[in-house]
Amino acid sequence: MRLPIGFRVGAIKAGIKPSGRLDLGLILSGRPAAWAFVATTSRAAAPSVRRGRELYAAETPLQAVVVNAGNANCATGPRGQEDDRRMARAVAARYGLPEHAVLTASTGVIGVRLPVERIEQAVPTLQPGFDLLPFAEAILTTDTRTKTAEATLPGGARVVGVAKGSGMIHPNMATMLAYLLTDAELPQEELRQTWPSVVDRTFNQISVDGDTSTNDMAVLLANGGAGPVDPEEFWPAVERVARDLARQIARDGEGATRLITVRVQGAATPQEARNAARAVASSALWKAAVYGNDPNWGRVLGALGYSGATFDPLRVRITLQGVPLYDGEPLPFDSRMTSQAMRREEVVVEVDLREGPAEAEAWGCDLTEGYVRINAEYTT
Amino acid sequence: MRLPIGFRVGAIKAGIKPSGRLDLGLILSGRPAAWAFVATTSRAAAPSVRRGRELYAAETPLQAVVVNAGNANCATGPRGQEDDRRMARAVAARYGLPEHAVLTASTGVIGVRLPVERIEQAVPTLQPGFDLLPFAEAILTTDTRTKTAEATLPGGARVVGVAKGSGMIHPNMATMLAYLLTDAELPQEELRQTWPSVVDRTFNQISVDGDTSTNDMAVLLANGGAGPVDPEEFWPAVERVARDLARQIARDGEGATRLITVRVQGAATPQEARNAARAVASSALWKAAVYGNDPNWGRVLGALGYSGATFDPLRVRITLQGVPLYDGEPLPFDSRMTSQAMRREEVVVEVDLREGPAEAEAWGCDLTEGYVRINAEYTT
Known part of the structure; x- marks a missing residue:
């Protein structure tokens, strides 16, 4: 995956993960990059998030x-x-940068002192280069696979994204780190104005277990190395990359065996569409039903019911894997064939609320015995 | 368990549960009873809830x-x-009552037509009496035990409660039915004014899986058979009974092996105290940690972080089974002994937010592989 112009990335084993794997990653930009930043809303946000917010408020570029x-x-x-x-x-010391040009991020166990000396020792030996994969590996925790995505604009500018997710993924930035790098040139102001809405439609629409984390952030860095771009080409490319990463994160939720995609149309407002889609994607009951290939659409309706979205149960329509199950009242369907149709990598629920013009997507994963096992023994 | 004066209860096998167990329950009051009603906020509320709301708005008594x-x-x-x-x-026909004096409730699978003919056939043969247990059994679904509680006021008036819960229990009345019967005499107006706040502190503070159901209600019926009572004796008795039932419901969540009790003090407002306690009791990560006897207090702090309650992570205090784990920073503790201390029927988390005078409790259960198994195959 070819990096955008002017970026280098690298990773090293600093000795933080007990497994001894790659655990320290670095992104460098040869020129100061404009950036946009969305981070966890948790009151218990980690120092890296608090520091990131301060840097962001100062409006200085990142390197x-x-x-x-x-x-x-x-x-x-x-x-x-x-x-x-x-x-x-x-x-900053290693690369002769001002301290405020360096954004930090941490992910992993909470409440244990960071062995920062190991990081200080590792940084000088880290050799950044042009292969994204070691970085993508280094930022993982309970993830089972690396997550990257890319897009190229007609003029040649690139958007490359890398992320980690797994447990605790939930709206408002749960244990999720995402970095989108681009050599497109855009005013910092425009980046900051538009990025949060992209995040709202992508990373904030995924859910693994409903918990929201203390450390998460989604960052877009634009260093301008490829010159100016057409915003109407740029933003759809950014959204495609973000959406691709979001889906990869949901699919790789702890213990997950399936990706759940929920598409809501006919909502009164975009916010209600997002809430409705997310409620279904987050429902423990529906997630368990997907694991069991159980076309129990009543749980979809139940989740819509508490999502806060406006609708009339006598008008709403629910389709599962293309099979219409409910349309104001239960429809006759072949439950064995529908159950069979659920045995796919991706389970798609489509909902029409029939209230208005708004639509949204959300992504989740099934709830499995594996999730419970992974989370019952984490620190001890 | 002696019923309050003037009440009779009964149950019968109407043939609705595939298991062939008791599945139709009836409460009768010899005299019209004042009542208070809190029901699910779901937009997909069942007909029984919608009808209950209409009866409630009409302000006519129940029998x-x-x-x-x-x-x-x-x-x-x-x-x-x-x-x-x-x-x-x-x-109404069987007992010569006006139709509006009969409240209905249903619980079980969604989206399948009610075999109402079986109910119509069963009602005339149902023999109400003075034993609460058959009723308590009849209303169960995936519950593993009946749930009843009682209190007697100094003057002799009685408060007797019966409930069902299990999966999907969550704030705002998830698949939960609760009936509190009393022979105390109180103005309808006072009942209606105070009952919702009791529900807010009890039934709305329990969580099994975060899903909120379409059918739930908590009802208080007061038929006045024992004459007037002192409200200052009456309401604490009602709250004790409601709290007792709420704890039984949380303990009997689907697949649960443990009751989780969360006590929050030092919150800025009662609402923030309730939200903070509920966020911890509902956290899938914390619930899985309890199942694994893992004293991973970081997950408690994480849940407090997204609860919306105001606090400073550098001042909050967290205690687990009496062991202080965090006090503005991690405290040294013996993790093996603390894990051992978690192997009890009840796991108690105490949190001091150090922001104000408000406190609250919430109850949940551990998240187990059994929960996933129960919910992966329900309808099919």
Whole structure:
């Protein structure tokens, strides 16, 4: 996957993950990059998120992002803030950058002090290059696969994305890190104005278990190396990459065996469409039904019912894998064949609320015994 | 369990549950009873809930409640509304009551037509008496035990409660039915004013899986048979009974092996206290950790973070089974002994937000492989 002009990435084993795998990743931009940033809304946000917010408010450009996986450096007291700054300083010193040009991120266990000395030792030996894969691996925690996506604009500018997800993925940025790099040239102001709405339609529409994390962020970096672009070409490309990553994250939820895609149309407002789609994608009951290949559409209706979206149960329509199941009242359907149709990599639920013009998608995964096993023994 | 004066209850096998168990329950009051009613906020509320709301708005007294389990009669189209009325009419005809004096309730599978003819046939043969247990059994679905509780006021008036719960229990009345019967005499107006706040602190503070159901209600019936009472004695007794039932419901969540109790103090407002306690009791990650006896307090902090409650992570305090784990920063603790201390019927998390004077409790259960198994194959 060819990186956008001017970017280099790298990764190294710093000794943070007990497994001994790659656990420290670095993104570098040869020139200062404009950036846009959406982060967790949690009150218990980690020092890296708090620091990111401060940098963002200062409106200075970025030249590096350093990410460690294995330790979230969250709920680590005042010490955690200092450790987070030391992580930034190590990169700034190595590459002769101002400290405020380095964004930090951490993911992993909460409440254990970050072994920042290991990061300080590792940074000088890290060799950034043009292969995204080691970085994509280094930022993983309980993920089972790397997540990357790309798009090329007609003029040649590139958008390359890399993300990690797995457990706790939920609207408002759960344990999720996503970085989209582009050599397109756009005003910082436009990036900041549009990126949050892209995130609302993509990363904030995925759910693994309903928990929202303390460390998450979705960042778009544009260093301008390929010159100006047409925003009408640029933003759809960015959204395609973000949507692709979001789907990969949902599919790789802890213990998941299936991707659940929920498409809602006919909602009164875009917000209601998003809420309705997300409620279905997040419903523990529906997620368990998908795991069991059970076409129990009553659980879809139940989730729509508490989603806050306006609709009349006597008018709503529900389709599963293309099979109409409910249209104001239960429709006759072959439950064995429908159950059979659910045995696919992707299970698609389509809902028409018949209230208005708005539509949205959301993604989730099935709830499995594997999820419970993974999460019943994490720290001990 | 001695019923309050003037109440009779009964149950019969109407042939709705495939298991052939008791599935139709009836509560009768010899005299018209004042009542208070809180029901699901779902937009896909079942006909029984919609009808209950209409009766409630009419402010006429109740003399009977008829409940079937096995079929929620929800999402059954216009036909479902008619079937629900027929259920009420059968009871009204049998006991010579006005139709509007009969409240209906249904619980079970969604989207399958209610076999109301079986109910019509069963009602005349149902023999109400003074044993609450058959009724308590008849209203169960995936519950594993009956749920009853009682209190006696100093003057002799009684409060007797019966409930069903299990899957989908969540704030705002998930698949939960609760009936509190009392012979105390209170103005209808006072009942209606105070009952919702009792429900907010009890039944709305339990969570099994985060889904909210289409059929739930919590009803308080006061027939006045024992004469007037002191409200200052009456309401605490009602709350004790409601709290006792709420805890039983949480403990008996689908697949649950443990009751999780969360006590929050130091919140800025009662609403924030309730939200914070409920967020922890509902967290899939924390629930899975409890199942695995993993004292992973980071997940408690994570849940507090997205609960919407105001707090400073550098000041909050978290205690688990009496062991202080976090106090603005991680505390040293013996994780093996703490894990051992979690191997109890009840796991208690105490949180001090140190923001204000408000406190609240919430209850949940652990998330187990059994939950997934139960819910992966329900209809098929």
